[in-house]
Amino acid sequence: MRESRRLLSGLIAFLPLLSQPCWAQIGSWVRVVNLRNRRSVVVRINDRGPFVTDRIIDLSERAARDLDMIGQGVAQLRLERVAGP
Numbered sequence: 001m002r003e004s005r006r007l008l009s010g011l012i013a014f015l016p017l018l019s020q021p022c023w024a025q026i027g028s029w030v031r032v033v034n035l036r037n038r039r040s041v042v043v044r045i046n047d048r049g050p051f052v053t054d055r056i057i058d059l060s061e062r063a064a065r066d067l068d069m070i071g072q073g074v075a076q077l078r079l080e081r082v083a084g085p
Contacts (some may be wrong), residue, residue, distance in 0.1 A: 029082040034056065034067040034075050041066040042082055 024030055024045045033040040041063050059077060060068070069075040 001055070008072060023083065024079075030057075031080040031082050032059065032063065032067065033078040034069060035078055037068055039067050 025045070028045045028047055029042055030045060031040055031042050043059065043063050055074070058076065061070070064070055067075065067077075
């Protein structure tokens with residue numbers, strides 16, 4: 001399945017490893033670690049959000065699958081800034 005839409009940054013999101021955290025600048029790269037299983041993925045911040053209380057990042061389906069959190073919908077994660085714009 002391909003996720004695509006125009007983002008705030010002007011990019012068209014069809015890349016599988018993109019995300020939307022509420023605290024990082026657009027264009028930053030962030031390592032996301034699933035604290036339950038220690039799996040990690042590096043994602044590029046491409047949009048604002050999430051706009052839901054108690055959530056810090058929205059992940060693409062591909063990133064969530066790489067973190068083995070499909071089916072759960074939410075997970076306890078650690079975010080580490082890797083690089084910024």
